[in-house]
Each structure stands twice: as C-alpha cells, then as structure tokens.
Amino acid sequence: MSELGDLYQEVILEHSKHPRNFRAMETANRQAEGYNPLCGDHYTIFLDVADGTIRDISFQGSGCAISKASASMMSQMLKSKTTAQAEELFSKFHSVVTGVAKEPPADGADGLGKLAVFAGVAGFPTRIKCATLAWHTLRAALEGKQVASTE
Amino acid sequence: MSIVANAVRGERVSTAPFDVWKVRADFPILSRQVHDRPLVYLDNAATTQKPQAVIDAISYYYAFENANIHRGVHLLSQSATDAYEAARGTIQHFLNAEESSEIVFVRGATEAINLGAQTYGREHVGAGDEIVITAMEHHSNIVPWQMLCEEKGAHLRIAPINDDGELLLDEFESLLHSKTKLVAIAHISNALGTVNPIARIVEMAHARNIPVLVDGAQAVPHVSVDVRALDCDFYAFSGHKIYGPTGVGVLYGKRKFLDAMPPYQGGGDMIRSVTFEKTLYNQLPYKFEAGTPDIAGVIGLGAAIEYVLKIGLDAIAAHEHDLLVYGTAALNTVPGLRLIGTAKEKAGVLSFVMEDIHPHDIGTVLDQQGIAIRTGHHCAQPLMQRFGIPATARASLAMYNTTAELDALLSGIHKLKEVFA
Numbered sequence: 096m097s098e099l100g101d102l103y104q105e106v107i108l109e110h111s112k113h114p115r116n117f118r119a120m121e122t123a124n125r126q127a128e129g130y131n132p133l134c135g136d137h138y139t140i141f142l143d144v145a146d147g148t149i150r151d152i153s154f155q156g157s158g159c160a161i162s163k164a165s166a167s168m169m170s171q172m173l174k175s176k177t178t179a180q181a182e183e184l185f186s187k188f189h190s191v192v193t194g195v196a197k198e199p200p201a202d203g204a205d206g207l208g209k210l211a212v213f214a215g216v217a218g219f220p221t222r223i224k225c226a227t228l229a230w231h232t233l234r235a236a237l238e239g240k241q242v243a244s245t246e
Numbered sequence: 247m248s249i250v251a252n253a254v255r256g257e258r259v260s261t262a263p264f265d266v267w268k269v270r271a272d273f274p275i276l277s278r279q280v281h282d283r284p285l286v287y288l289d290n291a292a293t294t295q296k297p298q299a300v301i302d303a304i305s306y307y308y309a310f311e312n313a314n315i316h317r318g319v320h321l322l323s324q325s326a327t328d329a330y331e332a333a334r335g336t337i338q339h340f341l342n343a344e345e346s347s348e349i350v351f352v353r354g355a356t357e358a359i360n361l362g363a364q365t366y367g368r369e370h371v372g373a374g375d376e377i378v379i380t381a382m383e384h385h386s387n388i389v390p391w392q393m394l395c396e397e398k399g400a401h402l403r404i405a406p407i408n409d410d411g412e413l414l415l416d417e418f419e420s421l422l423h424s425k426t427k428l429v430a431i432a433h434i435s436n437a438l439g440t441v442n443p444i445a446r447i448v449e450m451a452h453a454r455n456i457p458v459l460v461d462g463a464q465a466v467p468h469v470s471v472d473v474r475a476l477d478c479d480f481y482a483f484s485g486h487k488i489y490g491p492t493g494v495g496v497l498y499g500k501r502k503f504l505d506a507m508p509p510y511q512g513g514g515d516m517i518r519s520v521t522f523e524k525t526l527y528n529q530l531p532y533k534f535e536a537g538t539p540d541i542a543g544v545i546g547l548g549a550a551i552e553y554v555l556k557i558g559l560d561a562i563a564a565h566e567h568d569l570l571v572y573g574t575a576a577l578n579t580v581p582g583l584r585l586i587g588t589a590k591e592k593a594g595v596l597s598f599v600m601e602d603i604h605p606h607d608i609g610t611v612l613d614q615q616g617i618a619i620r621t622g623h624h625c626a627q628p629l630m631q632r633f634g635i636p637a638t639a640r641a642s643l644a645m646y647n648t649t650a651e652l653d654a655l656l657s658g659i660h661k662l663k664e665v666f667a
Contacts, residue, residue, distance in 0.1 A: 099614050103607075103665055112602075134606045134622050135636030157636060159604035160666070222610060 101215030102222065103160065106168075111160035116153040116170035123153075129232030129243040131224055136162045140232045149173050149181060152233075159225050161216065166229035168209055178237055184210070185230045192216040192226045264561035270646045272297040272553075283616025286651045291436050291464060291595055291642035292620050293486045296550070300490055303549035304542045314538055316515055330541050333548025334531070340551045341481065341498055342472040347530040348504065350497045351544050355463035356386040358482030358497035359430070361534065362459050363390040365507040366480075367428065373399035375427045378456075380405040380413055380442075381632050382435040385625040387461045391430060400427075407632065411438035411587040419450050426451075429458045433465035433481075437624040437640065438587025439570075439595030441469070448477050457503065463487055463495075467644065468566060468593040470559040473498055485543060489644075490550030494543030497534070504530050511536040562645045566594045569643050573652045580659055586638050594643030597624075599635055600659075603666050608639040611662045617655055 120141035129138050136158030143151040152170045157163075173181050187207050190196040194217030216226045228243075235243035270276050273295045278285050287295060307329060313322035315330050331346075338346040352358045367390075371377065377391045381404055388402075395402050403426075405418035413431075422429070429451045434441050448458045459480035465471060467488040473481050480503070485494040499507075509516055509527055513536035518526040527533045554562070573596050577583055582601035600608060609621035620640045623630045630636060641655055 099611060099665060102610065108666065134604075135630065136604075136606070137636065157604075159606035161607070219610060222606075225606065 102219050104212040104215060106209065106212045107164040108160060110164035110167040114154075114163055114167035116174075117155065117167065118153045119155055120151060120153045122151070125236040125239070127232050127236035127241055127243055129156075129228050129235070131158070131162070131228050132244060134159065134225070136225065136228055138162070138166055138229055138232055140166070140229065140236050142233075142236050144178065144237070147177050147179070149176055149178065154229065158228070159222075161213075161222050161225040162228050165213065165226045168212075169229050169233065172208060172210060173233070181233065181237065185234065188213065188230060189227060192223055194218075264557065264565050266565060266646065266648055269557065270648075272299065273646055274298060274301070276646060280616045280618070281614050286615075286617040286654045288641040288643065288647065288651065288655060289618045289620045290467075290644035290647075291487070291624075291640065293492065294467060294489045294644050295646070296491070296546075297489055297553050299553050300546045300549045304491065304546040307542045307545045312542075315541055316532070326541060329545050329548075330539075333544045333551075336548045336551050336555075337496055340466075340471075340555065341496075342474050343498055344474065345501065348498055348501055350499065350504070350531045350534040351539050352495050352497055352534075353493055353540070354484040354486070354495035355461060355482045356390075356484075356495075358480075358495055359387055359459065359461060360390045361497055361510045362430075362480050362482070362499075363394045365510050365534075366457075366503060367391070367394045368398070369506075369508065371395075371398050371400045371427045374425060375400040376403050376421075376423075376425045377401075378403045378405060378418070378421050378426055378429045380418070380431055381407045382411060382413070382438055382440060382626065382629050383430075383432055384436050384461065384463070385627070386463075387430055387432060388628065404628075407440075410589050411435065411440045412589045412591075413440070413442055413447075415443070415446065415450075418447065422451060422454050422456060424454075426454065426456050429456055431458065431460060433460050433462045433471070434468065434593050435587065435595070435626075435629075436464045437595070437597055437626045437629055437638065438589065439592040439597070439642075440587060440589040441465075441591040441593055443591070444476050444478060452477065464593070464595075467554070467562075468559075469563055479503055485547035485550065488547075488550055489553060490547035491540075491543045494540045494547050496547075501530065504534070509533050509536070513537045515539075557645065563593075565645060566643050566647075569647055569649065569652060570594050570596070572649050573641065573643070573655070576652055576656045577659070580656070580663075582663075583659070586633055586635070596641040596643075597638040598640075599638050600662075603662060605637040605639040607666070608659075608662055611665055612639075612655070612658045615654070615658045615661065617658050619655075 123141035125142035138156030141153045154166045232243040275295045311325050313326040315327040334346045334349050337349050403421045451458045457479040460478045462481050462483040466483045481498040486492040516536040518528050586597045605621035622637050
C-alpha cells in the first residue's frame with residue numbers, strides 16, 4: 096500500500112507552499128495554458144526560448160499541491176536547458192510518475208535529479224495527471240500550441 | 247436548517263423506527279475495507295450503494311425470469327413483462343403520479359432531460375424564445391437546453407442565487423414572461439444541497455402558462471416527492487442515486503404533455519404499426535421506450551424504491567437531517583474551512599473548501615483513511631465560477647451514514663492539516 100508520505104514528500108509540500116518562478120513573464124516568446132478539467136487545475140507556462148535553449152521559464156495559476164510543486168520544480172530544472180533536453184527530461188519524468196520505470200533513478204544519476212521525489216505519484220494513479228500537467232503545458236508551449244489539457 | 251418535503255405525505259410512509267445499524271447490514275459493500283481502513287462512504291450524491299434486496303432482484307431476474315418484454319407469448323416473456331411493469335407501478339406510487347403510463351423509463355436523469363429537450367423543447371421553443379434555468383444547475387440541466395437554444399435561436403436565461411446558494415425568487419420571477427417556454431430547475435442542488443421551493447416555483451411559472459421540468463436526481467433519495475402536490479409538468483431522476491442500479495432512470499410527465507409530444511427515438515416497442523409509407527406510434531409510455539430497455543435495471547430500481555418506501559422517506563429525511571446538523575457543526579470547528587452552500591433549506595451535502603489546501607489533495611488524504619468523498623467541480627462549473635472557486639471537496643450523505651463516520655471525516659480533516667501544516 097502506498098503511504099501518504101510517499102506522495103506528499105517534504106520537498107513537494109515545500110514547493111507547493113513556496114513555488115519558484117511563480118510569476119508572469121512579459122518577455123516570453125512562448126506561452127501555453129494547461130487545464131485539468133476534472134479538478135479545475137489551471138496553469139500558464141511562460142518561456143523565453145532562443146536558439147533551442149530555454150533562457151527563462153516561469154508559471155502562474157492554481158491547482159493542487161502536486162501540480163503546483165511539479166510546475167515549480169520543472170521550472171527550476173529547465174532553466175538554461177535545451178528544448179531537446181527538456182523533452183528528454185519529460186520522457187523520464189513521465190515514465191517515473193506513471194510507474195513504467197519501476198525503480199526511481201538514484202538522485203541525479205540520470206539527470207532526473209530532484210524530480211525523483213515524484214516517484215511516489217505512481218502509487219496514486221488518480222494523481223498522475225496532476226504531476227504531468229505542467230509538463231504537458233510546457234510541451235504545448237514548445238510546439239507553439241496555446242492550450243494543453245490532460246483529458 | 248430543516249428539510250422540507252414539498253409534498254403531502256400519505257400512506258407512502260413507514261411507521262417502523264429507524265435503525266441505522268440495521269440499514270447498514272442490508273448493504274454488503276459497507277462492510278468492506280479500503281486502504282486497510284473501514285470504508286466511510288460519503289460520496290452518495292455521485293452514486294449510492296446498493297442494498298442486498300436490489301442485488302437479489304437483479305440476480306433473480308437473470309437467474310429465473312430473463313426474457314424480452316412485451317413480445318413473446320411464452321411464460322418467461324410474460325413474467326419478465328409483469329416484473330418490468332410492476333416496477334413502473336411502484337414508481338407511479340412513489341411519485342404519486344396519476345397513472346403508470348406517465349412513467350417513462352430512460353437511462354438516467356440526463357437522458358430524461360434530453361428527452362424533454364428533444365421532444366417537448368423542439369416542438370415548443372422557437373427563435374427568440376427563452377428557457378429559464380438557475381445558477382445552481384448540474385451540467386445535465388444546462389447543456390441539453392443550450393443545445394436546443396443553439397439549434398432554435400432561442401436564449402437561455404439564468405436565475406441568480408445568493409451567497410448561501412439560495413435561489414433569488416424575485417429575480418427568478420422577473421425572468422418569466424411571454425417568451426419563456428419552459429423552466430428547468432433542480433429540486434436539490436448536487437453541489438450545494440440547496441432544496442428549491444418547487445411548489446412555489448411551479449406556481450409562479452404556471453401563472454404565466456409556462457411548464458416546469460424538475461431535475462430530481464438529488465431529491466428522490468432524500469425527500470418525499472409528490473408530483474401532483476408539486477404540480478410540476480416533468481420530473482426526472484436516476485436510479486443509481488436512490489440505491490438502484492446505474493443505467494436506468496425515469497422521466498415523469500403529465501399525460502397531456504407526453505401525449506402531444508413526438509417520440510424521442512424510433513425503433514421496436516414504440517410503434518403500433520409500421521409500413522414503409524407510415525408508422526403509427528404506440529401509446530404511452532411505450533412511445534418513448536424504443537428498443538429493448540434495461541429490464542434488469544428497471545426491476546432493480548423497483549426493488550430499490552420498495553426498499554426506500556419500507557424504511558420510509560420521513561425517517562430517512564429525519565436521520566439525514568440529524569447527520570447534516572452534526573456534520574455542519576463539526577466542520578465549522580475547523581479553522582480555515584469554509585462551507586459552500588449554506589441554504590436554510592438544505593439536504594445532505596457538505597461541500598467545502600480549505601485555506602491553502604486544494605480539494606484534490608483533501609480527497610487523496612481522506613481516501614488514504616478510507617473516507618470516500620468527491621472533489622472537483624461536481625459537473626457544475628458555472629456554479630463554481632459563481633463562488634469564485636475552481637472546485638470543492640464534497641461529503642454527501644445517505645440513509646446508512648452515521649455520526650461516527652462524520653467523526654472520522656473530522657479527524658481525517660485534522661490529519662490533512664497535519665500533512666499540510
């Protein structure tokens with residue numbers, strides 16, 4: 096049985112209470128909105144991308160602790176990364192939170208770093224969409240779409 | 247707060263004393279555990295659990311009576327037809343409808359409302375006409391009317407509510423005029439628990455010759471409904487919210503309306519005679535029941551309503567009212583918790599939000615303690631917008647809930663505050 100502590104790790108709770116890069120970005124050249132229609136989570140991701148590199152990333156919006164912490168930690172991880180690295184990170188993150196990767200990678204070992212704390216989400220299938228909402232929104236922004244939805 | 251049944255009660259009430267533990271013993275699922283904790287099921291506005299009597303009625307039908315209805319001359323077909331029609335009689339009695347042919351079986355309240363929109367609505371609503379609903383409707387009593395309005399060039403008018411979640415009756419009445427072709431309104435709000443004064447609303451609408459369709463999905467398990475006392479023209483409800491199976495529901499309609507309405511769907515059973523040139527439609531209620539219906543579901547619904555009548559809606563309403571008062575007082579002790587929906591006339595819904603804790607997180611933490619509640623917009627997004635919130639956490643009550651379960655909810659909420667401290 097999955098324990099609550101597996102899901103609500105200290106780091107996650109801390110980010111949900113004090114989200115990083117939680118602001119609008121006037122200089123953004125990519126931007127997308129993400130919704131989870133079932134629970135009403137709603138975020139906007141702002142990006143400043145140049146030469147295939149994410150020079151700046153920020154977000155705004157509201158939602159549950161998991162979705163907000165995920166957006167916050169994603170924004171920390173992706174600053175100065177290339178869009179290809181961002182895609183790669185999403186793919187790793189996705190396999191960890193959906194439980195495809197059975198063993199969460201050791202901290203930092205394969206570049207997932209702090210995001211490994213989201214491994215506990217896999218034990219709570221109804222919360223996977225919360226963890227991935229910001230990432231789907233990021234992908235939509237990178238692809239030039241304006242809206243992402245988890246449904 | 248008090249629960250007011252807008253109806254006259256007669257012989258349809260049991261006099262046996264209410265014993266919640268005896269009731270609980272009738273529901274097998276209530277003895278199971280989730281996450282190694284006893285199940286505390288507080289998501290009854292989404293769907294209710296089923297008593298053994300309903301499970302048995304469905305099993306018995308499939309084991310001993312299964313056949314298609316209204317067709318064969320053989321014995322099984324006759325006994326299936328008898329059981330199906332007996333359920334119709336039970337529901338006629340339950341709603342105090344004048345005749346059983348005013349009871350139309352559908353898939354649920356949603357289909358019942360769509361039937362009303364697609365038949366009565368399409369015949370009577372034209373360009374520039376108006377349909378009046380309220381700000382507290384479920385999507386199922388918004389979208390079918392929006393679709394109709396779009397098709398016809400008609401307009402949907404929304405009667406506003408106050409901060410307690412009560413309909414503003416004066417404002418509602420001011421929306422009624424010669425262009426208004428229909429009022430469609432929830433008897434009880436799924437997200438707030440507000441009990442609307444249906445008899446008064448029907449009176450206002452009828453004074454202007456406007457018919458009224460009532461969405462009773464949340465009302466039938468909680469208050470005694472008498473469609474003749476209410477004088478409503480249509481009344482819709484779902485089986486699964488009143489301890490019956492999913493996939494079956496009822497549209498009650500006054501004969502004068504149903505008779506004049508075109509069929510909803512074409513097919514078998516709804517016809518009197520068919521040639522390639524012309525089809526004559528069957529009489530009520532079969533005109534609206536094309537195709538083989540959910541026979542087992544209807545029989546299960548009949549069993550559910552017999553079960554409810556045996557316990558008695560007055561006793562159920564009184565018990566649930568006690569729970570509501572107890573639960574409201576308990577939740578009001580929690581700092582940072584705000585109840586959404588504080589109408590004076592209210593039935594068993596405790597919808598709430600908490601400072602700095604999102605409803606989705608509330609739901610997960612409670613679930614880990616075996617407590618099932620609903621979180622989200624409750625298929626009432628415009629209502630959430632009215633209160634300026636994306637979602638709520640909602641505990642909703644049924645006859646089998648206990649004060650001990652509400653204590654568990656309260657301690658679950660305290661645990662929540664620990665996690666998110």
